[in-house]
Amino acid sequence: MKQLASSNSISWDTQLIKRHDLAGPRYTSYPTALQFDSSLSSINLLQQAKSTLQINQPLSLYFHIPFCAHVCYYCACNKVITAQRQRAQPYLDSLYQEMQYMAGHYSAGREVRQLHIGGGTPTFLSDSQIAQLMEKARQLFNLVDDQHGDFSIEIDPRECSADSLRNLRAIGFNRISIGIQDLHPQVQQAVNRVQDTGQIVQLIKQAKAEGFKSINVDLIYGLPHQSVESFSDTLAQVIEMSVDRLSVFNYAHMPDRFRPQRHIRDQDLPSPAQKLAIQQQSIIQLTEAGYVYIGMDHFAKPDDELSLAQASGQLQRNFQGYTTHADCDLVAMGVSAISKIGDLYYQNAHDLSIYTDLIEKQQQAICRGVTLTRDDKIRRDLIKELICHCYLDIDKFAAQQQLDFSQYFASELAQLEPLAKDGLLAVDHHSIQLTASGRLLVRRVCMIFDRYLPRQEQQKFSRII
Numbered sequence: 528m529k530q531l532a533s534s535n536s537i538s539w540d541t542q543l544i545k546r547h548d549l550a551g552p553r554y555t556s557y558p559t560a561l562q563f564d565s566s567l568s569s570i571n572l573l574q575q576a577k578s579t580l581q582i583n584q585p586l587s588l589y590f591h592i593p594f595c596a597h598v599c600y601y602c603a604c605n606k607v608i609t610a611q612r613q614r615a616q617p618y619l620d621s622l623y624q625e626m627q628y629m630a631g632h633y634s635a636g637r638e639v640r641q642l643h644i645g646g647g648t649p650t651f652l653s654d655s656q657i658a659q660l661m662e663k664a665r666q667l668f669n670l671v672d673d674q675h676g677d678f679s680i681e682i683d684p685r686e687c688s689a690d691s692l693r694n695l696r697a698i699g700f701n702r703i704s705i706g707i708q709d710l711h712p713q714v715q716q717a718v719n720r721v722q723d724t725g726q727i728v729q730l731i732k733q734a735k736a737e738g739f740k741s742i743n744v745d746l747i748y749g750l751p752h753q754s755v756e757s758f759s760d761t762l763a764q765v766i767e768m769s770v771d772r773l774s775v776f777n778y779a780h781m782p783d784r785f786r787p788q789r790h791i792r793d794q795d796l797p798s799p800a801q802k803l804a805i806q807q808q809s810i811i812q813l814t815e816a817g818y819v820y821i822g823m824d825h826f827a828k829p830d831d832e833l834s835l836a837q838a839s840g841q842l843q844r845n846f847q848g849y850t851t852h853a854d855c856d857l858v859a860m861g862v863s864a865i866s867k868i869g870d871l872y873y874q875n876a877h878d879l880s881i882y883t884d885l886i887e888k889q890q891q892a893i894c895r896g897v898t899l900t901r902d903d904k905i906r907r908d909l910i911k912e913l914i915c916h917c918y919l920d921i922d923k924f925a926a927q928q929q930l931d932f933s934q935y936f937a938s939e940l941a942q943l944e945p946l947a948k949d950g951l952l953a954v955d956h957h958s959i960q961l962t963a964s965g966r967l968l969v970r971r972v973c974m975i976f977d978r979y980l981p982r983q984e985q986q987k988f989s990r991i992i
């Protein structure tokens with residue numbers, strides 16, 4: 528067992544990981560999207576959402592831009608690959624109709640503290656289209672000033688010039704997330720995402736100079752031709768860039784579900800043992816470089832808001848991953864976007880033409896959703912505590928939820944026993960605490976509290992590690 532940086536209280540136990548590395552959800556929501564019901568009418572869902580909204584509840588906005596100019600072969604996102612830039616404007620026109628409708632439904636002067644544009648490739652849009660989108664958001668919603676809000680956008684470095692980056696800052700974005708994935712030419716060619724390291728370095732330098740308050744980069748391990756050495760080299764270069772946050776995702780090769788992945792040859796992929804070694808090396812290298820392991824593939828500098836929120840017990844989780852803004856209701860717009868309003872989740876149409884048709888007819892495109900039961904809310908809160916803090920104060924939780932914990936979760940507590948014997952966690956009448964080696968397997972522990980999992984097809988999820 529290799530002990531990693533002590534401040535992060537995480538250690539690596541290969542045997543333990545092999546025994547418990549099942550397929551399971553990432554729990555950006557509970558219940559997961561597999562439980563969304565398409566028989567619920569959009570009007571009913573909207574009425575319920577509005578009735579559950581609290582008047583002083585701040586909002587978080589999300590806009591989905593589905594277009595990409597090129598396909599990355601590892602991609603499992605909902606996107607539309609097209610070289611036709613003119614397709615963006617009709618889509619934006621639909622999005623503006625939806626924004627107008629949702630602002631009328633939810634805004635009422637509520638503060639918007641967080642805004643995120645994701646995709647797809649948001650920088651598929653021209654500078655003036657992004658500026659127009661931001662302008663619409665300001666007209667229709669009550670965005671706080673950029674000292675107090677988090678306004679972020681995903682950037683494809685191949686699609687973002689120095690002028691574009693300057694414009695993004697000028698129109699109010701203060702956070703960026705850059706898709707790097709891997710810096711090695713052979714890996715980049717195998718996944719059809721070739722990008723120049725010098726340009727990325729320059730982009731990050733410029734972002735710091737322009738005053739963006741947070742820079743995140745995404746990396747992926749498990750891609751074709753990667754080895755411990757090659758990925759370690761990518762990490763060393765990224766550490767030099769000194770970004771605030773890193774997401775180091777595990778590539779899940781599921782070519783039956785995601786067509787672009789059929790371009791990736793099985794024989795070029797690292798073996799499961801190599802993937803484990805790459806992940807282990809990544810955690811060692813990043814924590815030794817001073818990053819805090821937040822959990823579930825995420826790292827942040829010690830003075831980053833995520834690290835501070837975790838240290839003070841305030842960390843939250845939503846569809847965008849770890850966040851400090853889960854008190855906000857999330858109004859998500861655009862094709863396939865998922866909203867969370869009070870005790871309700873709902874999702875827009877997944878298909879672009881269905882989305883635009885529905886907007887044309889009814890100004891919103893909600894297709895399915897779920898209203899949380901009391902049991903769902905209890906389990907959601909418990910899973911969130913474990914995912915964010917790897918710890919549950921049972922006494923406090925039972926008092927908040929007004930339940931007898933040992934009785935309510937008798938079956939789950941029994942299922943935790945073998946995991947506790949195996950060293951994943953310590954459990955007694957007062958707390959559940961993941962061990963340093965159990966932290967990497969937190970999803971495995973959460974799965975025990977997931978009431979729906981036995982009924983779901985586990986192959987729909989990627990493996991935990």
Ligand code: SF4
Nearest residue numbers: 595598599602604647
């Ligand atoms: S990874 Fe991003 S840029 Fe690449 S195809 Fe998928 S959504 Fe588009």
